[in-house]
Amino acid sequence: MSAAHGNNMNDYIYKCFDCGKTYGKDEIEKNLVYLCPTCGKVEKNQPLKGILLIEYDYESIKSKISKESFFNYELGRFWQYDFLWPLDSAKLASLQNELEKISLPSNCFQKLKYEGKEFFVLNDTGNPTLSFKDRASSLVALKALELGIGKIATASTGNAGSSLAGICARLGLKSIIFVPKNIPEAKRIQIQSFGAELVLVDGDYDLAFDTCLEISSQKKWYNRNTAYNPLTIEGKKSAAYDIFIALKGKLPNYIFVPTGDGVILSGLYKGFWELQKLGWIEELPKLIAAQAEGSNAFARYITKNKFEYESAVSIADSICSGAPRALFLGAKAIQQTHGKVIVVSDKEIIAAQKESAREFGILLEPSSSASFAAYKKFAEQEKLQNETALLLFTGNGLKDVSSLLKWNEKIIVLTPEQIKEKYL
Amino acid sequence: MSAAHGNNMNDYIYKCFDCGKTYGKDEIEKNLVYLCPTCGKVEKNQPLKGILLIEYDYESIKSKISKESFFNYELGRFWQYDFLWPLDSAKLASLQNELEKISLPSNCFQKLKYEGKEFFVLNDTGNPTLSFKDRASSLVALKALELGIGKIATASTGNAGSSLAGICARLGLKSIIFVPKNIPEAKRIQIQSFGAELVLVDGDYDLAFDTCLEISSQKKWYNRNTAYNPLTIEGKKSAAYDIFIALKGKLPNYIFVPTGDGVILSGLYKGFWELQKLGWIEELPKLIAAQAEGSNAFARYITKNKFEYESAVSIADSICSGAPRALFLGAKAIQQTHGKVIVVSDKEIIAAQKESAREFGILLEPSSSASFAAYKKFAEQEKLQNETALLLFTGNGLKDVSSLLKWNEKIIVLTPEQIKEKYL
Numbered sequence: 001m002s003a004a005h006g007n008n009m010n011d012y013i014y015k016c017f018d019c020g021k022t023y024g025k026d027e028i029e030k031n032l033v034y035l036c037p038t039c040g041k042v043e044k045n046q047p048l049k050g051i052l053l054i055e056y057d058y059e060s061i062k063s064k065i066s067k068e069s070f071f072n073y074e075l076g077r078f079w080q081y082d083f084l085w086p087l088d089s090a091k092l093a094s095l096q097n098e099l100e101k102i103s104l105p106s107n108c109f110q111k112l113k114y115e116g117k118e119f120f121v122l123n124d125t126g127n128p129t130l131s132f133k134d135r136a137s138s139l140v141a142l143k144a145l146e147l148g149i150g151k152i153a154t155a156s157t158g159n160a161g162s163s164l165a166g167i168c169a170r171l172g173l174k175s176i177i178f179v180p181k182n183i184p185e186a187k188r189i190q191i192q193s194f195g196a197e198l199v200l201v202d203g204d205y206d207l208a209f210d211t212c213l214e215i216s217s218q219k220k221w222y223n224r225n226t227a228y229n230p231l232t233i234e235g236k237k238s239a240a241y242d243i244f245i246a247l248k249g250k251l252p253n254y255i256f257v258p259t260g261d262g263v264i265l266s267g268l269y270k271g272f273w274e275l276q277k278l279g280w281i282e283e284l285p286k287l288i289a290a291q292a293e294g295s296n297a298f299a300r301y302i303t304k305n306k307f308e309y310e311s312a313v314s315i316a317d318s319i320c321s322g323a324p325r326a327l328f329l330g331a332k333a334i335q336q337t338h339g340k341v342i343v344v345s346d347k348e349i350i351a352a353q354k355e356s357a358r359e360f361g362i363l364l365e366p367s368s369s370a371s372f373a374a375y376k377k378f379a380e381q382e383k384l385q386n387e388t389a390l391l392l393f394t395g396n397g398l399k400d401v402s403s404l405l406k407w408n409e410k411i412i413v414l415t416p417e418q419i420k421e422k423y424l
Numbered sequence: 425m426s427a428a429h430g431n432n433m434n435d436y437i438y439k440c441f442d443c444g445k446t447y448g449k450d451e452i453e454k455n456l457v458y459l460c461p462t463c464g465k466v467e468k469n470q471p472l473k474g475i476l477l478i479e480y481d482y483e484s485i486k487s488k489i490s491k492e493s494f495f496n497y498e499l500g501r502f503w504q505y506d507f508l509w510p511l512d513s514a515k516l517a518s519l520q521n522e523l524e525k526i527s528l529p530s531n532c533f534q535k536l537k538y539e540g541k542e543f544f545v546l547n548d549t550g551n552p553t554l555s556f557k558d559r560a561s562s563l564v565a566l567k568a569l570e571l572g573i574g575k576i577a578t579a580s581t582g583n584a585g586s587s588l589a590g591i592c593a594r595l596g597l598k599s600i601i602f603v604p605k606n607i608p609e610a611k612r613i614q615i616q617s618f619g620a621e622l623v624l625v626d627g628d629y630d631l632a633f634d635t636c637l638e639i640s641s642q643k644k645w646y647n648r649n650t651a652y653n654p655l656t657i658e659g660k661k662s663a664a665y666d667i668f669i670a671l672k673g674k675l676p677n678y679i680f681v682p683t684g685d686g687v688i689l690s691g692l693y694k695g696f697w698e699l700q701k702l703g704w705i706e707e708l709p710k711l712i713a714a715q716a717e718g719s720n721a722f723a724r725y726i727t728k729n730k731f732e733y734e735s736a737v738s739i740a741d742s743i744c745s746g747a748p749r750a751l752f753l754g755a756k757a758i759q760q761t762h763g764k765v766i767v768v769s770d771k772e773i774i775a776a777q778k779e780s781a782r783e784f785g786i787l788l789e790p791s792s793s794a795s796f797a798a799y800k801k802f803a804e805q806e807k808l809q810n811e812t813a814l815l816l817f818t819g820n821g822l823k824d825v826s827s828l829l830k831w832n833e834k835i836i837v838l839t840p841e842q843i844k845e846k847y848l
Contacts (some may be wrong), residue, residue, distance in 0.1 A: 076531065097535055100531070100534060100535070101534060101536075101784075101785070103531040104531065105529030105530065105531050105550055106529065106530040106531065107500065107524070107527040107528065107529050107530065110524060110525060111521055111524070112525075126529055126550040126551075126552075126554075127550075128550075128785065129785075130550075130554075130820075130822065165785075166785045166787075167785065168785070169781065169782055169783065169784065169785030170784065170785035170786075171785075181837045185829075186825050188832075188835070189825055189828045189829055189832050190787070190822070190825075190828075192832040192833075192835070193778070193781040193782075193787060193821065193828050193832060194781050194782065194785055194787075195781065195782030195783075198835050199835075199838065199843060200835045200836065200837045200838060201837070201838065201839075201840065201843065202837045202838060202839045202840075202842075203839075203840070207840065210840075211840045211843055214840075214844070215843060215844065215847050215848065218847075218848055219847060219848070354617070357593065357617040357618050357619065358593055358617075358618065358619030359593065359619075360525075360593065360594065361525070361552065361553075361589075361590045361591065361592070361593030361594035361595075361618055362594075363590075363614070363617060363618075396554075396822070397617065398554065398614070398820070398822040398823065399822065401610050401613055401614075401825070404613045404614075404617050405609075405613055408612075408613050408616040408617060409616075411612070411616070411622050411623075411624045412624065413605045413624045413625070413626045414623065414624060414625065414626060415625075415626045415627075416625065416626075416627075416631065416634075416635045416638075418626075419623060419625065419635055419639060420638070420639065423639050423642075423643060424639065424642055424643070
């Protein structure tokens with residue numbers, strides 16, 4: 001990545017991660033282009049080629065905003081620093097009441113202690129649809145409002161869909177969600193409840209992805225397919241800024257990231273990279289990708305420097321991805337920050353889910369507890385001393401009660417007499 | 425209620441709602457007394473007698489704190505104005521990190537629009553356990569910490585129990601939850617996941633209530649039974665303060681309150697009554713109790729001025745109560761504020777649940793959507809013009825996915841060809 005052109009704080013361009021070509025914003029946005037027009041490619045069971053990244057005029061921003069003044073922005077309200085978002089400032093200013101409806105809770109930042117050691121948490125389980133994905137859905141939805149498009153489509157295994165459906169309902173937009181036919185009932189219900197049009201595709205996520213692309217392109221709906229729409233990565237960078245603000249610039253040494261398609265990794269990296277471009281941080285936190293044993297494409301790619309498709313299976317369905325769409329970008333995030341991949345088993349994920357509910361009072365869905373499981377493993381391997389760590393908690397456990405059913409034992413019914421006998 | 429004694433801002437006494445006798449705080453708290461020692465009574469299928477209310481030295485507070493300075497406190501962090509809470513200031517000050525873990529989200533206050541008319545919402549569906557009940561559980565748990573008691577017990581039909589279990593896990597306390605044997609599985613799982621000891625009582629909520637009282641009294645556990653422990657009402661008054669702060673004192677004309685046992689009504693009324701004692705508001709908002717047709721004890725009591733037990737049944741299980749524990753106090757809250765009861769059918773509750781998900785992007789459990797259903801009915805009956813209204817949204821719909829299943833239709837699976845045929 002390199003500095004963008006322009007002399008306006010709000011100026012930005014699109015730049016291809018793979019071939020490096022740059023494009024003006026109108027060329028991309030007004031034509032509903034998502035991947036690089038030169039080298040972009042969607043292939044079955046392959047990572048995406050030609051993901052576009054957004055670059056701002058960092059020199060201009062730097063000359064006008066100081067690091068200290070930046071700390072005055074509130075957590076969870078990223079649009080307040082509109083000069084770092086690909087949105088029209090005037091349009092944004094007219095949306096105050098809408099923005100209030102999609103603001104994230106300011107109590108998302110917490111300090112927890114486990115086995116005598118403290119760590120930080122960015123807890124997104126209280127977001128509007130109880131998921132980190134709201135960060136991406138919100139930015140995409142704001143762009144649709146700006147473009148005057150009333151309908152947004154996405155392919156989803158469940159969570160991105162319920163996030164988009166909920167955010168669209170809050171903003172008065174219509175959503176159309178393409179899901180594979182085997183979607184769990186509870187996730188289907190969340191999507192439908194928000195009034196989304198649900199399209200149950202007779203096939204897997206890949207087929208839902210392709211079908212969604214084809215229909216939305218022809219119908220001129222705005223498309224939120226994860227990694228494909230550059231604003232999904234851009235939206236997730238808000239987590240980097242929230243961490244920066246909450247810690248007043250004293251970033252943790254390690255950040256543990258539940259990793260499936262690589263978009264959270266990519267977004268975080270983008271945010272920290274920008275903070276470095278602005279001269280506000282020197283070093284980037286090491287990004288530690290938490291992957292499930294049955295869905296470890298990043299671990300394999302980093303070791304072999306080569307992608308080979310393997311179908312994925314894990315209890316942590318939100319990070320299950322045989323062909324991570326943002327594999328190359330996510331892997332760069334790990335490598336450039338001197339991070340690594342930690343692979344955890346489903347058993348370790350469940351144990352971490354149980355422990356986080358009991359020790360911290362936070363119900364996590366399995367993909368989120370993967371980051372805690374990876375932290376536990378890493379802390380033991382590396383004998384962490386004074387290094388600081390932050391964990392992303394990305395999804396609420398109530399989005400997937402069935403996983404909680406797996407480890408809570410049945411309780412027997414007792415009469416008052418039996419209860420007295422037991423306790424008194 | 426009348427002014428309390430003392431010359432310290434943090435001074436408070438307990439006063440019986442029924443007989444008016446007052447008691448020093450040590451006499452009540454150190455002896456683990458909950459109802460009035462003179463007239464308090466727990467009877468089967470009857471409202472509680474002798475509920476204790478806490479009174480502060482309002483004159484002293486008034487002389488030291490101005491209304492304008494009070495608006496600087498943050499939403500969802502009630503302990504910041506410690507002079508209005510029955511807690512030891514020095515102890516509180518030592519608990520900063522713990523308090524952070526139980527803070528409520530500051531984005532709880534929203535302005536929504538329905539059929540062209542705006543109203544406010546206090547949205548507690550993003551609270552730590554996704555429920556309004558966290559307000560009561562938090563205060564009770566802080567008192568247990570102050571008293572040095574490590575175990576808290578409560579009887580619950582599900583929601584109070586999962587709230588107490590989650591808050592206790594966050595604060596390192598142990599919880600023991602007594603529930604009737606027919607508790608829905610999802611609620612059982614939430615309680616157990618947080619590591620609570622679950623006691624499945626072979627009977628109904630009343631039997632769970634009595635059994636919990638007996639065991640916790642003998643074991644010297646702290647007891648959080650709703651309405652019985654005065655801090656449950658006191659904790660819920662925080663909603664009145666949050667509304668006051670969010671609206672900078674310009675209170676709404678009407679507040680719609682999902683009403684089962686009457687404790688939310690009682691807590692809100694207590695909070696507004698205090699604001700009036702402090703001279704910060706002139707008039708109290710009219711409290712409108714939203715009740716389900718099958719659980720309408722308040723409607724019957726207000727009409728006949730007499731309580732007769734009737735068993736209750738409604739899809740809105742959290743406001744299902746045949747014998748509301750805080751009936752007399754809750755009824756006073758309605759009458760003194762010139763409010764009323766609006767009764768809505770289960771069908772109206774479901775329609776409101778659907779509408780709030782689709783129009784506002786907020787998933788509510790049925791008891792919460794009762795307040796929206798009541799608002800809709802009231803707005804139509806009364807032809808509301810310039811009057812302002814606020815609705816309490818008290819519980820997240822994901823706490824009870826089964827209710828969402830009732831109205832979301834099955835979707836048929838389509839092949840890509842069928843999808844193209846449908847849309848293109």
